[in-house]
Amino acid sequence: MTTLQPNLPPSSQSWGNILISHARQHPLVATGLLTATVAVALLLLQSLIQIVRGEATLFAQFALLGGSAGFLATAAGAAPALLLRGIRQSTEDAMLGFAAGMMLAAAAFSLILPGIDAGTEMTGSALGGGILVVIGLFLGAALMLGLDEFTPHEHDKTGPCGPGHERCDRAWLFVFAIALHNLPEGMAVGVSFAQGDISVGLPLATAIALQDIPEGLAVALTLRAAGFKPGFAVFIAAGSGLLEPVGALLGVGLAGGLMLAYPIGLGLAAGAMLFVVSHEVIPETHRNGHQTVATLGLMTGFSLMMVLDTALG
Numbered sequence: 430m431t432t433l434q435p436n437l438p439p440s441s442q443s444w445g446n447i448l449i450s451h452a453r454q455h456p457l458v459a460t461g462l463l464t465a466t467v468a469v470a471l472l473l474l475q476s477l478i479q480i481v482r483g484e485a486t487l488f489a490q491f492a493l494l495g496g497s498a499g500f501l502a503t504a505a506g507a508a509p510a511l512l513l514r515g516i517r518q519s520t521e522d523a524m525l526g527f528a529a530g531m532m533l534a535a536a537a538f539s540l541i542l543p544g545i546d547a548g549t550e551m552t553g554s555a556l557g558g559g560i561l562v563v564i565g566l567f568l569g570a571a572l573m574l575g576l577d578e579f580t581p582h583e584h585d586k587t588g589p590c591g592p593g594h595e596r597c598d599r600a601w602l603f604v605f606a607i608a609l610h611n612l613p614e615g616m617a618v619g620v621s622f623a624q625g626d627i628s629v630g631l632p633l634a635t636a637i638a639l640q641d642i643p644e645g646l647a648v649a650l651t652l653r654a655a656g657f658k659p660g661f662a663v664f665i666a667a668g669s670g671l672l673e674p675v676g677a678l679l680g681v682g683l684a685g686g687l688m689l690a691y692p693i694g695l696g697l698a699a700g701a702m703l704f705v706v707s708h709e710v711i712p713e714t715h716r717n718g719h720q721t722v723a724t725l726g727l728m729t730g731f732s733l734m735m736v737l738d739t740a741l742g
Contacts, residue, residue, distance in 0.1 A: 455578055462575020465568045468697075489681050491622040495634030496615045496677030502638040503611070503670030506645025507663045515650055519722050522714040524643035526723035529710040530730025531640040532614070536699040536706075538738040539621055539633035541566075544695030547624075551688055558692060565696020566703070569613070573704040576609055610709065611669050613701030614641070615676020620698040623681045624691055632741040636734045641670065 452459035541562055548558025614637050622630035645666050652662035680698060714723035 461571035465572035492619040492677040492681040495618040496674030498638040499673035500670035502641035503645035504667035506642035507649035507666035510649030519719040522719040522723040523726035526726030527730035528640035528644045530727035531734045534731040534734030535636045536702045540695045540699035544692040548692035561692040562696035565693040566700035569697040569700025570704045611672040612676045615673035616680035617698035619677035619680020620694040632738040
């Protein structure tokens with residue numbers, strides 16, 4: 430019987446064997462990803478009946494509009510990269526800090542707090558409501574940690590990572606990295622509209638769209654700096670925004686069925702966003718010695734989102 434030799438180079442192994450080998454090396458992360466994936470699948474499954482019956486059609490339309498706004502904002506932000514070769518690193522770090530601040534505030538004010546309120550109303554206990562959201566937070570973090578660990582991708586400063594990255598074209602590695610950032614944002618928009626509550630969904634969709642403008646420019650300029658042509662860099666950066674309406678539809682499906690799925694879904698989206706901000710965005714803004722301007726940008730974004738949530742919520 431023929432067996433796979435453990436010392437074979439990754440390029441000669443199948444994707445299945447590469448992933449299995451990586452899972453054996455990172456069993457806890459693999460278990461977390463599997464658990465989160467099963468939970469997401471169950472949440473989606475329990476909402477299919479409502480979607481098929483048309484009961485969630487209006488909510489899905491709201492979510493799709495909110496996700497599309499994020500896509501358009503990403504494309505608008507990326508467009509100047511057709512002419513710009515780059516911007517000062519301190520400016521880019523401040524822009525990313527601003528986006529991180531808006532994401533943090535959105536997670537807190539538009540996801541976690543409404544999730545606790547909804548969970549408290551359903552369970553009749555503030556503790557019960559908080560526990561439901563915490564479950565979602567850790568599911569979201571486990572999902573993003575697993576995707577980050579098991580998806581081949583590349584970051585501008587740290588280089589390629591993930592199992593099988595040697596077999597992927599560099600352009601696709603950048604695309605996968607962008608996808609890991611935009612998917613949870615779309616999911617957050619979808620979950621926030623899952624119960625048709627405009628006071629929850631509108632501030633969050635607005636915040637996500639605003640922070641997508643500097644994020645789109647930063648992504649396009651990063652691709653240009655990596656050696657890609659201006660048109661291709663803008664196309665990829667703008668196209669990455671398409672994951673936001675896709676994620677929005679996924680999010681509205683996650684939390685659009687059983688009532689208990691709503692606070693858990695809000696927590697899951699918040700956990701995914703918090704993971705991205707803490708694991709990727711903030712370290713990136715502090716990597717180049719511009720911590721002060723990045724922190725001021727974060728505080729500005731956080732404050733703006735807080736005001737938006739108060740005004741539109």
